[in-house]
Every structure is written in C-alpha cells, then in structure tokens.
Amino acid sequence: MxxxxxxxxxxxxxxxxxxxxxxxxxxxxxxxxxxxxxxxxxxxxxxxxxxxxxxxxxxxxxxxxxxxxxxxxxxxxxxxxxxxxxxxxxxxxxxxxxxxxxxxxxxxxxxxxxxxxxxxxxxxxxxxxxxxxxxxxxxxxxxxxxxxxxxxxxxxxxxxxxxxxxxxxxxxxxxxxxxxxxxxxxxxxxxxxxxxxxxxxxxxxACPRAEAEDQFGATVRFWRHWLAGSRYHGRWRETVHRSALALKLLTYAPTGAIVAAPTTSLPEQIGGERNWDYRYVWVRDAAFCIYAMLRLGFTSEAEAFMGFLDERGIMRGLGQDIGATGPLQIMYGIDGRSDLPEYELSHLEGYLGSAPVRVGNAATGQLQLDIYGALIDSVYLYDKWGQPISSDRWDEVGVVVDWLCDHWDQPDEGVWETRGGRKDFLYSRLMCWVAMERAIRMANRRGLPADLPRWRQSRDAIYRQIMRQGWSAERGAFVQGLGSDVLDASLLMMPMAKFISPTDPKWLSTLDVLTTDLVSDSLVYRYDPEASPDGLRGTEGTFSICSFWYVEALARAGRLEEARLAFEKMLTYANHLGLYAEEIGPTGEQLGNFPQAFTHLSLISAAFNLDRALG
Missing domain, CATH: 2.70.98.40 (Glycoside hydrolase, family 65, N-terminal domain)
Structure with missing residues (x-):
C-alpha cells in the first residue's frame, strides 16, 4: 500500500x-x-x-x-x-x-x-x-x-x-x-x-506438540462458546461478529475494564505529533462499548464493567470533595488507578518516523462533560436489558446528576480531547441532557427517589440552550459550539441520543450540511482544524466512528439507500480481517491506534439499526 x-x-x-x-x-x-x-x-x-x-x-x-x-x-x-x-x-x-x-x-x-x-x-x-x-x-x-x-x-x-x-x-x-x-x-x-x-x-x-494441540482446541472452544451468545442474525453477521470478537479482546478480565485500543502512538498523520497512548479505560468508550455488547446480548461484559466501576471505587463516595472538574476522570488505568502521567520515549523513532512515542495520557486531567451522559446511558441500558441496578448504584447516579445540575453550563475540552482550551461544545451539552433524561427515565420506571423537579428543570434548560444557541440559521445546521458556525461530526449523535427526531427539518438540514462539508466517499472528518484550532499541528484522516455514526443517522432519517451504500463502502476500508484503526487516511490507509474499540462498537450499532430499518 x-x-x-x-x-x-x-x-x-x-x-x-x-x-x-x-x-x-x-x-x-x-x-x-x-x-x-x-x-x-x-x-x-x-x-x-x-x-x-x-x-x-x-x-x-x-x-x-x-x-x-x-x-x-x-x-x-x-x-x-x-x-x-x-x-x-x-x-x-x-x-x-x-x-x-x-x-x-x-x-x-x-x-x-x-x-x-x-x-x-x-x-x-x-x-x-x-x-x-x-x-x-x-x-x-x-x-x-x-x-x-x-x-x-x-x-x-x-x-x-x-x-x-x-x-x-x-x-x-x-x-x-x-x-x-x-x-x-x-x-x-x-x-x-x-x-x-x-x-x-x-x-x-515446555509446550510439546500434544499440549499445543490441547490448548489450541480449548481456546477455539472458548471463543466459539462466547460468540454463541450473540443474538445478532442479520445481513452482516460475519462482520458484526468479528467486531464483537475484537471488542472482547480489548477487555481486561481481572477487573472488567475495556481498553480503547491495545497500542500506543500509532500516528493519526504520518510524521505528525498526534500520537497517543490508548491502552487505558476511557469512560466514554467503555460505556458505548457496553451499549454495543448489550445490543448483541452479551450482558456479562456490561456486568463486569459495572463491577470495575464499583470495585475500584470509581463511583463510590462521589459526594466527598467533588471539585469543578467533576466526580469522574475521563479515563483510568485498567486496574482503576487514576494517575496516568504522560511522557515521551525519545529513543524510539516512532512508526515510519512519526515521533514522539508517548506513554501515559495527559488528557486524564481534562474536563469532558460528555462522559457523564455516556456513563449514565450505559447504566440505564444495563438496568433495562441486563439486571436492575442496586440501591447503592442509584445513589451514585443521583450524585452525578446533582453535580451536573450545577455544572453543565460551562466550557470543557470536549469529546475530541482538544488541547486548544475549553469551549462551549454542543456535544458536551447534549450528553449532559442525556445523563439527566436517562436518570429521570430510571426514576420514573422503577419509582426510585430523585429530585425530579430539579433534574427536569436542568434537562429542559439544556434543551432550550442547544436549540437557541447551538443552531446557526446562517449555516442551516447545528454547530460545534454555542454561537459558532463550525461543523462537528459529533452532532451525528443528536438523533441517536433521542434528543431530536431523526426526521426533524432542522436535523435533516444539519445532515445535508454535514454531508457537504465533512463527508468524503462515506468517510467523515471530525471537524476542520483550521476553522476550529485544536492546539495541535498537522492534519488527520477521517474518523471511522464518525463514518458509522453517519450511516446510522442516514438510516434513522429514512435515507436507506444512501445508508446502505455508505455502510458497504465503509466495509471496504476494513483490513483483510475486518479490523479498523482509528482513522482512514487520504489513500485509504489505516491510521492511528489499532484496532480501535470505538470504531468497532459504532459498526455494530450501525449494522444493527440499518438491519432493523431495512426490515
């Protein structure tokens, strides 16, 4: 290549x-x-x-x-x-x-x-x-x-x-x-x-031939027994199951953690500096992963991740000394540790000379308000499709939502972990709305105690702010930040989060503008770094998770022919085994850490929803 x-x-x-x-x-x-x-x-x-x-x-x-x-x-x-x-x-x-x-x-x-x-x-x-x-x-x-x-x-x-x-x-x-x-x-x-x-x-x-044969057989039986638990029998069964198997490989059995990718510093641009260590647990990625696993019927992975949150104390004692950065970090070590210092390995040249090679991740200290929506949505789905959550977990959910009621209306670093300073990102507001809306659903469905008037007031305030300040009449689209005119592929989550109808005229207009500005042959760029500086030099490829979000947004909008064609095109960008790195480069090459959980979980979601829409 x-x-x-x-x-x-x-x-x-x-x-x-x-x-x-x-x-x-x-x-x-x-x-x-x-x-x-x-x-x-x-x-x-x-x-x-x-x-x-x-x-x-x-x-x-x-x-x-x-x-x-x-x-x-x-x-x-x-x-x-x-x-x-x-x-x-x-x-x-x-x-x-x-x-x-x-x-x-x-x-x-x-x-x-x-x-x-x-x-x-x-x-x-x-x-x-x-x-x-x-x-x-x-x-x-x-x-x-x-x-x-x-x-x-x-x-x-x-x-x-x-x-x-x-x-x-x-x-x-x-x-x-x-x-x-x-x-x-x-x-x-x-x-x-x-x-x-x-x-x-x-x-x-030693490992003589007979023992190797026995362990080969036992390992094959393990994977096949696990995969037999899948409930997916749709059009793209082999592709979806390969993504599920890849996601399972990224789980850490001793704690239930799920890593974003098994590698560090594979570059987003050859020769560029956008090289990061992904061998940790992003709350957002893991929470979305739970959604994908639950969709397929794998409840034990969701249970294990909930256990990771509980046993490592990540959601325990949240009411103590919560500062402005929030009760949760955006990521943790696979053993639950919170300290992930970032440093460079200057003796390594990097993939194709793409230095620096980094270990650790300084984004740990960022404020990303969207993680709370992703996490509480996963708790909501586990409560609905897995096991009813415990009273202790509900208390933890309440602490998170109460904190969000006081802190949702502030700038943060955003879902893409930009290093260009905090901004009022629409996606962050959207996911704060998700956190409150899902918590309200749980409280109503199960009769759980909650300060519902306060939660509803904050939820509705976010909705009105997004509709008034997140919509650009000039662009005819929802935009990256409040009062801006920059587009962002994270907006594709708006109908999937059930914030807006997938056929709402404002959303359909947004989808058209995103298609014109950020889509290239089914491939979707996150945003334009020149229009929205992110504090880093260089450019990047298209983000594969955004490309699968695009497929799902088209399907939900009823544009099934476009959605199916975009999905089939995306499948041609997989490698020979059906695996995806984080990004796709200008000539179709895979870039970034490999394979990436975020991409594979979005493939599963897109396939599931496109299948259902096609009937």
Missing part, C-alpha cells in the same frame, strides 16, 4: 508494514499484533499497559520482534480460524504451503493472571518449506537490557522487571541477546514455539 509522505527524515518505510497488515490475538489480559509477514511486532507483557517486549512497529531497529516466516520467497494470506480469535498466517511458495497458528490460550475468564502464554505453531500442509525464526525481545520499551540463557529447546530471557521463557520443538541458538532457529518442514510436520512469562510463582514449562 502506498503511503502519503511515508518516508520522512530518511526513514526507510520498507521496514514497516502498513498498520492494516496486522491481526490481533489476546488472552483478555494483553494482546499482540501479528503482521502478514509472520512477525509479532507489538506485545506488552503481562498486561495491556505494561512496557512492551516487542515494539518494532514503533521502531524497527530498537523495538524488538518475534520473526517467524518461510525462508524462501512466498505469498502470504491471513485469516481467523472461524468464529475465534485464533489467527492463521499462510505462506504459499513454489515447493509448498505452510501456516502459522498464533494464539494466546484462553480456557475461561478467571481472574487468575499469573501465567501468560503465547503459542506459535507452524504446520506444513503441502510439499516442503524451510523456515526461520528469530526472537529478539527488547524489554521496557526497548530501553531495558537483558540476558539470555539457551539449552537445546529452551531459552530464558531475563531483564530487571520481567523474565520470559521460550520453549520450542526446534533447536535454539543464541548470540547472547537474541535467539533463533532454522528448520525445514515436510508435509504434515510441525514446530511449536511457546513464550511464557515466568517468575517466583510461575516456573518454565
């Missing part, structure tokens, strides 16, 4: 696969990216937000990788073992065909997280093929030295903070830093590699 401005500052772009040329495997604790060339070039151990062991996607020389490929010219194809997250990479050569089966064993969703295993099984299925493997870990984001000891079929990598054991059914060699193996497979023969985290409580163990 061609890259626009790919080789910057002398960076050799041939050393980097396109972001889209990857599949994802995981064990509900961490994940790894496997390239179509057979290389694992991103892996953090033992959890999503741990320092990387393999990070050659961020620095081809210093990041570390696990290479495994045929040692002759080949063509490769990649697919998922049906209805699972077991990834198959196939190699087609003149003398034979072979495949790598990559997976992290998952037997159940136990909270025990001591053992972390990554299995790579190579099988020759036709003819004969020579293979080469090279395991080059670079601990601590490539900054921490390590030693290696090799004995026949086992290698122990040791660093200050982490030790890994590599066992193989092929003979291993070492240069004192990396480990490699060369072997030739005849039809029906196989070689197994297993990479394990080891420590005081977890000793090295």
């Amino acid at each position: 061609a890259f626009e401005n790919a080789a910057l500052g002398g960076v050799d772009d041939s050393r980097y696969l396109p972001i889209s040329e990857h599949g994802l495997i995981g064990d509900l604790r961490t994940a790894a990216l496997v390239g179509t060339n057979g290389t694992i070039d991103w892996y953090c151990c033992p959890r999503f937000d741990a320092p990387s062991v393999f990070a050659s996607i961020l620095d081809a020389d210093r990041g570390g990788s696990f290479e495994l490929a045929a040692d002759v010219p080949t063509r490769t194809r990649q697919f998922y073992f049906p209805d699972t997250n077991v990834l198959i990479t196939r190699f087609f050569a003149a003398d034979g065909v072979a495949e790598i089966q990559d997976f992290m064993p998952v037997v159940d969703e136990s909270r025990e997280a001591d053992r972390h295993r990554l299995i790579r099984r190579v099988i020759c299925v036709r003819g004969t093929l020579p293979f080469r493997a090279r395991v080059a870990p670079r601990f601590g984001y490539g900054a921490e030295p390590h030693s290696v000891q090799v004995r026949d079929h086992e290698a122990i990598f040791q660093s200050r903070s982490l030790s890994l054991s590599l066992t193989a059914t092929a003979t291993l060699e070492t240069d004192g830093r990396d480990v490699w193996a060369n072997f030739k497979l005849l039809e029906g023969e196989s070689v197994v590699f297993a990479l394990d985290r080891i420590g005081d409580e977890v000793r090295p163990r």
Whole structure:
C-alpha cells in the first residue's frame, strides 16, 4: 500500500508494514499484533499497559520482534480460524504451503493472571518449506537490557522487571541477546514455539506438540462458546461478529475494564505529533462499548464493567470533595488507578518516523462533560436489558446528576480531547441532557427517589440552550459550539441520543450540511482544524466512528439507500480481517491506534439499526 509522505527524515518505510497488515490475538489480559509477514511486532507483557517486549512497529531497529516466516520467497494470506480469535498466517511458495497458528490460550475468564502464554505453531500442509525464526525481545520499551540463557529447546530471557521463557520443538541458538532457529518442514510436520512469562510463582514449562494441540482446541472452544451468545442474525453477521470478537479482546478480565485500543502512538498523520497512548479505560468508550455488547446480548461484559466501576471505587463516595472538574476522570488505568502521567520515549523513532512515542495520557486531567451522559446511558441500558441496578448504584447516579445540575453550563475540552482550551461544545451539552433524561427515565420506571423537579428543570434548560444557541440559521445546521458556525461530526449523535427526531427539518438540514462539508466517499472528518484550532499541528484522516455514526443517522432519517451504500463502502476500508484503526487516511490507509474499540462498537450499532430499518 502506498503511503502519503511515508518516508520522512530518511526513514526507510520498507521496514514497516502498513498498520492494516496486522491481526490481533489476546488472552483478555494483553494482546499482540501479528503482521502478514509472520512477525509479532507489538506485545506488552503481562498486561495491556505494561512496557512492551516487542515494539518494532514503533521502531524497527530498537523495538524488538518475534520473526517467524518461510525462508524462501512466498505469498502470504491471513485469516481467523472461524468464529475465534485464533489467527492463521499462510505462506504459499513454489515447493509448498505452510501456516502459522498464533494464539494466546484462553480456557475461561478467571481472574487468575499469573501465567501468560503465547503459542506459535507452524504446520506444513503441502510439499516442503524451510523456515526461520528469530526472537529478539527488547524489554521496557526497548530501553531495558537483558540476558539470555539457551539449552537445546529452551531459552530464558531475563531483564530487571520481567523474565520470559521460550520453549520450542526446534533447536535454539543464541548470540547472547537474541535467539533463533532454522528448520525445514515436510508435509504434515510441525514446530511449536511457546513464550511464557515466568517468575517466583510461575516456573518454565515446555509446550510439546500434544499440549499445543490441547490448548489450541480449548481456546477455539472458548471463543466459539462466547460468540454463541450473540443474538445478532442479520445481513452482516460475519462482520458484526468479528467486531464483537475484537471488542472482547480489548477487555481486561481481572477487573472488567475495556481498553480503547491495545497500542500506543500509532500516528493519526504520518510524521505528525498526534500520537497517543490508548491502552487505558476511557469512560466514554467503555460505556458505548457496553451499549454495543448489550445490543448483541452479551450482558456479562456490561456486568463486569459495572463491577470495575464499583470495585475500584470509581463511583463510590462521589459526594466527598467533588471539585469543578467533576466526580469522574475521563479515563483510568485498567486496574482503576487514576494517575496516568504522560511522557515521551525519545529513543524510539516512532512508526515510519512519526515521533514522539508517548506513554501515559495527559488528557486524564481534562474536563469532558460528555462522559457523564455516556456513563449514565450505559447504566440505564444495563438496568433495562441486563439486571436492575442496586440501591447503592442509584445513589451514585443521583450524585452525578446533582453535580451536573450545577455544572453543565460551562466550557470543557470536549469529546475530541482538544488541547486548544475549553469551549462551549454542543456535544458536551447534549450528553449532559442525556445523563439527566436517562436518570429521570430510571426514576420514573422503577419509582426510585430523585429530585425530579430539579433534574427536569436542568434537562429542559439544556434543551432550550442547544436549540437557541447551538443552531446557526446562517449555516442551516447545528454547530460545534454555542454561537459558532463550525461543523462537528459529533452532532451525528443528536438523533441517536433521542434528543431530536431523526426526521426533524432542522436535523435533516444539519445532515445535508454535514454531508457537504465533512463527508468524503462515506468517510467523515471530525471537524476542520483550521476553522476550529485544536492546539495541535498537522492534519488527520477521517474518523471511522464518525463514518458509522453517519450511516446510522442516514438510516434513522429514512435515507436507506444512501445508508446502505455508505455502510458497504465503509466495509471496504476494513483490513483483510475486518479490523479498523482509528482513522482512514487520504489513500485509504489505516491510521492511528489499532484496532480501535470505538470504531468497532459504532459498526455494530450501525449494522444493527440499518438491519432493523431495512426490515
């Protein structure tokens, strides 16, 4: 795939696969990216937000990788073992065909997280093929030295903070830093590699062929059993289920947290500075994810996330010392921690030279009022489709809504986490309205105690303010901020949030203006950074979540032919496995962290609602 401005500052772009040329495997604790060339070039151990062991996607020389490929010219194809997250990479050569089966064993969703295993099984299925493997870990984001000891079929990598054991059914060699193996497979023969985290409580163990086969079978059964719980049987079943499987991979079983993406610093613009760490729990993203999971019938994920909020104390004791920034942060660590300091890894060049590489996220301290609407909407949906919420949770909802009644009418950083200062964003007001409206619904439906007159007064005040100050008669559209004339794709949520009828003349006019100004071949830009400076240099691609919001807005407006065409076009921008990064670039390339939960949950919602509208 061609890259626009790919080789910057002398960076050799041939050393980097396109972001889209990857599949994802995981064990509900961490994940790894496997390239179509057979290389694992991103892996953090033992959890999503741990320092990387393999990070050659961020620095081809210093990041570390696990290479495994045929040692002759080949063509490769990649697919998922049906209805699972077991990834198959196939190699087609003149003398034979072979495949790598990559997976992290998952037997159940136990909270025990001591053992972390990554299995790579190579099988020759036709003819004969020579293979080469090279395991080059670079601990601590490539900054921490390590030693290696090799004995026949086992290698122990040791660093200050982490030790890994590599066992193989092929003979291993070492240069004192990396480990490699060369072997030739005849039809029906196989070689197994297993990479394990080891420590005081977890000793090295071999992974012979029979055990690899057993763990392969158990992992396949786990994923298929989980997916069998889906209630979706519509037109795009395979696409929707792949998105559901991707979302499940982004959950952290020990706490119920859901990460926004498993990667950090994959750029929104090649050579630009819009590189962020997404390995955390955004309240907004996770709450929307709960909506998508509940739509498909997966109530246990919603229950687990509610447990994350409860057990980590995120919504407990909210009445104590609540300041102007609100009772909640916009994001948390997967263990519920609130401190996520942002810093740069200057020794890494970044994907295709796109520095800086960042760890942590300074947006933690931002005020984003929209998160309260997303969260309370998810609580409302869980109460409606899952289990009735507890009295303690209702008390927490009341604290949030009471705080919003006093603080909704103020500028904030907005849903897109701009770094250009606080503004009166319409979307933030919209989601404050959602928080109050859903809380009122819950109170009325279940007869729960609430200060309903105050809640209704604030809800109605927000509605009137949006209608009076958020509508631009000159543009014939609702706009990004009160009193402005700038468009914003977040407005596509207005009918989906049930704030306005999807066929209201003002909304239909807004949809037309958004189509003219922000839509390009079904792809939707968030906003125009020149018209609305966001405090960052450079440009960005189209935002895939906005593109799926656009599909849903068209469907709800009754423009079904346009909606279906836009949806089908969006599906062509997925990678070969049906996965999406955060953005789509000018020539169709995927940009930003990969895969992104927000995009996949919006795909599920769009497919579900378009299916229903088509009948």
